Amino acid sequence: MSDSMQSLKNELVEQAGSMGAVDAKVASREMMEGPPSADPDYVLPGFQSVIAFAVPLGTDFIHDYFGKVTRMAFKKIMYEKYLLCMAISNALAARLQQEGFRSESLSPNGSYRPESGGTKPMEFLVPDFSLRYAAVASGLGAFGWSGNVMVEGHWSAVFLGSTITEAELPSDEPLDKKLCDDCRICTKVCPLEFVQRKETQTVTLGGREYTYSARSHHLRCLLGCGGLNGRSRDRKWSSWATVPYEYPETDDQLVEQYLRALNDPKAKYILPQLGLKKKDQRPEWVLAAGRRSRGVVYRSLENTNPTCCNCLLVCSGPKEKRQELMKLLHSSGVVIRLEDGTEKAVPSEKLKEA
Numbered sequence: 001m002s003d004s005m006q007s008l009k010n011e012l013v014e015q016a017g018s019m020g021a022v023d024a025k026v027a028s029r030e031m032m033e034g035p036p037s038a039d040p041d042y043v044l045p046g047f048q049s050v051i052a053f054a055v056p057l058g059t060d061f062i063h064d065y066f067g068k069v070t071r072m073a074f075k076k077i078m079y080e081k082y083l084l085c086m087a088i089s090n091a092l093a094a095r096l097q098q099e100g101f102r103s104e105s106l107s108p109n110g111s112y113r114p115e116s117g118g119t120k121p122m123e124f125l126v127p128d129f130s131l132r133y134a135a136v137a138s139g140l141g142a143f144g145w146s147g148n149v150m151v152e153g154h155w156s157a158v159f160l161g162s163t164i165t166e167a168e169l170p171s172d173e174p175l176d177k178k179l180c181d182d183c184r185i186c187t188k189v190c191p192l193e194f195v196q197r198k199e200t201q202t203v204t205l206g207g208r209e210y211t212y213s214a215r216s217h218h219l220r221c222l223l224g225c226g227g228l229n230g231r232s233r234d235r236k237w238s239s240w241a242t243v244p245y246e247y248p249e250t251d252d253q254l255v256e257q258y259l260r261a262l263n264d265p266k267a268k269y270i271l272p273q274l275g276l277k278k279k280d281q282r283p284e285w286v287l288a289a290g291r292r293s294r295g296v297v298y299r300s301l302e303n304t305n306p307t308c309c310n311c312l313l314v315c316s317g318p319k320e321k322r323q324e325l326m327k328l329l330h331s332s333g334v335v336i337r338l339e340d341g342t343e344k345a346v347p348s349e350k351l352k353e354a
């Protein structure tokens with residue numbers, strides 16, 4: 001590897017850091033060999049390297065978010081950090097292009113391939129590129145039990161970003177260190193139980209095997225994290241989702257709830273943030289994002305309304321901190337929407353519906 005490529009890499013890592021990334025690492029073509037969504041050729045045929053970076057979310061807002069006091073602080077953070085990930089990715093791609101290397105920046109979320117990778121309708125959305133796989137393959141972080149990527153010093157409270165390039169940058173090494181202590185608290189804060197407690201799945205990246213929790217049907221997270229159904233199985237607590245659907249026991253119920261939400265007046269506050277309206281009613285940001293593969297980056301601050309991310313945010317400190325957040329989430333009741341559109345957390349015993 002030439003000195004010039006090493007100094008270009010150093011410059012890129014420094015650039016990412018100066019813009020707010022906690023770290024940036026490089027995975028080579030061989031290190032990215034794995035599942036289809038790990039394949040950067042989909043985005044940039046002939047790629048040679050992926051630069052993966054992470055932006056920390058901070059933790060100040062999490063107590064109020066889990067305590068259902070307010071989600072406004074996270075709204076602003078989510079909006080700004082997604083834009084920051086995009087800005088860093090764009091800056092790295094632009095610098096590489098200056099040197100004559102074809103390079104592509106990537107949206108930090110919400111950009112999916114048009115074809116379905118699942119065997120059942122709406123089972124699985126395949127992203128243009130898996131930022132998680134790049135983060136782990138490059139050694140930026142390691143999988144936690146949740147399947148989220150943990151970055152040293154920040155647990156999993158980060159957003160990930162990547163830039164793909166044909167430049168052959170010097171690569172880093174995957175982490176050998178385990179960052180997850182297997183507390184499994186992430187499985188207890190997922191209202192629709194997408195993150196499994198016992199079952200595992202294994203992925204192979206660059207010849208290395210990684211094992212973490214098996215996931216249920218992906219609509220569980222789409223409904224849960226999307227804000228359409230966030231009520232726990234025992235009905236005693238919720239995320240910030242306010243549509244009062246029953247706990248979906250089966251995959252068929254998941255699909256039914258998703259389709260019901262498209263025409264449900266109770267979901268009217270939620271659908272704009274998801275862009276999940278019927279095709280001819282989709283908001284302009286979804287159409288623009290679809291045309292330019294920029295996912296959430298075209299979403300307005302007004303339409304950015306986080307309702308979950310619980311599995312990501314609970315894992316934001318030592319075990320005692322995680323336990324405290326879990327208890328807070330479970331004891332702070334259920335969020336309902338009042339007739340004037342405002343949200344309010346109430347004790348589950350005070351709710352009329354089961």
Ligand code: SF4
Pocket residue numbers: 144145146147156179180181182183184185186187314315322
């Ligand atoms: S919450 Fe616990 S089990 Fe889950 S990813 Fe974090 S450390 Fe691992």
Ligand code: SF4
Pocket residue numbers: 189190191192193194195220221222223224225308309310311312
């Ligand atoms: S974001 Fe929420 S709904 Fe999705 S897996 Fe995590 S906890 Fe579950």
